[in-house]
Amino acid sequence: MDSLDNHVKSVFMNFDITQPNHALKDALMRKINQKTKPVGALGLLESIALQVGLVQQTLSPQLMNPTILVFAGDHGIADAGVSPYPQTVTAQMVYNFLQGGAAINVFARQNNIRLRVIDAGVNHDFSAHPDLTHAKIGYGTVNFLRRAAMTVAQCEQALSTGASLAREEVAYGANVLAFGEMGIGNTSSASCLMRVLCDLPLDQCVGRGTGLDDAGLAKKQAILSDALHFHQLGADKPMQVLATFGGFEIAMMVGAMLGAAEQGAILLIDGFIATSALLVAYKLQPDILNYAVFTHCSGEAGHRCLLEYLNAKPLLDVGLRLGEGTGAVLAYPLVLAAVSFLNEMASFESAGVSESTCGTESVGA
């Protein structure tokens, strides 16, 4: 697997993710600052308006066909007892998604966001369903205690499948994609990705997942410490780290994020696991951050540190720790509001409102 990063480099360096042209920045800031409000008074929404305008290279951006991709996969590490839920819950929750009864269904319906569920590697065979994409890489990853979670070929397949799915959505007309996941055990994968790629102490990277008690948390930390010590990987090989600690759903999300950003879509990043996928993508293509909107800070320990590492300012901080993309979908109205005020608010001039007698500062400055 040592060659994986070199190989992937050749594949993924072909991804053309660049910083959006900033020539439009001054004009966007002028438009934002001329709206009938004190300069900066819409806070983070002003930064997002600027970001979306730059990504779309227009003073009048639009969010079209918002779509959430929920990737599901099983994890061999679940056998080690890192979650209070049995692994079968992954498949059960996929059925719940398809029946419309999960939190992500409720919130996606409320906010008019299309939901697409992807079987990236659940340990179960699903029948055909219009909302389900069959993209199974395997029946769950290998327990990564003493082996890599997935093979080089599997990791490549997950990445390229994810990228294809994202390109499909953009071709279908979506220019804003949210990313969610389901996979019993996947906070363990995310913690290991964070531990190695951010080079932060393990205890800052591990949390209670779906609800471990103190003893369960200590056990999870010991298990992950053991696995990390065994594999001895460094931050310079992000692809190898991804393949080792895995998550088919995480790897496929990495590919989808890269594919979506390449197509110029806005990425709505959900919680701890989705952010760990973005972390891998960022290590491969740092300019992906220009396309990412961080939708919330999870109640899962580790996420706050991970967001700080990425210098991210999340929109929501209300103790969500459910995954599925719920935070991304719940924050979507704020992203839409950022675009709406830019397009619809009157300017001081058009409304005949007097301006401040103080000088103006720059948004995003």
Place this chain on the structure above:
Amino acid sequence: MDSLDNHVKSVFMNFDITQPNHALKDALMRKINQKTKPVGALGLLESIALQVGLVQQTLSPQLMNPTILVFAGDHGIADAGVSPYPQTVTAQMVYNFLQGGAAINVFARQNNIRLRVIDAGVNHDFSAHPDLTHAKIGYGTVNFLRRAAMTVAQCEQALSTGASLAREEVAYGANVLAFGEMGIGNTSSASCLMRVLCDLPLDQCVGRGTGLDDAGLAKKQAILSDALHFHQLGADKPMQVLATFGGFEIAMMVGAMLGAAEQGAILLIDGFIATSALLVAYKLQPDILNYAVFTHCSGEAGHRCLLEYLNAKPLLDVGLRLGEGTGAVLAYPLVLAAVSFLNEMASFESAGVSESTCGTESVGA
């Protein structure tokens, strides 16, 4: 004016704001905890689902005809130079609201919230407009440096008008009311209300408002310190404090909040000024807090302390400092999501999903 609090006590103690019956609490918590998610995984949304269920006394609450009332008024203290905007901006912004070009218009449209603008005391005569309610108490308050901002009669009139407006909205079918305001100089009123009623140091209560620079902030603090020293009021006379530091729009909001809570509506509390109105209402009727959802923590200095004083956990914290009710309207989709998950999500049993092997904790506990 010494008799104001006694007089108002006789009027406002007739307000029947009581804590909702908590007999339903266990059943609501069971319903929340049986949803297909780890216990507590929807964070603050679970607390709000519980709160709305208790207020409406049902396991299946509904939010109906959400409405935002934006109260506008002018402030004599603006003459002292506490704002970088001229007082005429209050009337100009009311026109902007009526023309649909302000931030509150954009966000209310996006989230399907009805907007009603109330002239509580703007220094301008407006023509008739379907979205404008004429309820002018006066052409702006008196500068409160050496006199009370309003008379006893004006304060009473503002309170009773506000209560009537809220009752009208509830009779019209709204069971969730948001409160916003517009008034050049009104952060000065709010700071004085907070200073006296919370008994906190003045520098914790005063911020830059619509954008004062350091010199402007220092001047504002000196002016307010002078006025507070002159009037020498204590926290035991909330009505007298309200009449003295005023804001017709603030007093009318106090009445509207009391009237709405009495009718069992959910109150969406916006930023610093709306929270200062709630503070007065809370001092009169402490159980009003059961009906209040704190929608955001403003970027205006003072608001965070004020929220802490009220033990409030705001939904958003994204540096908004615009007023108009914008934070309340932007947070509305989260309140709706709280109600929606309670009504629409599947339970472990109905979805056939296995439960955690760990014990469950209580939501809101």
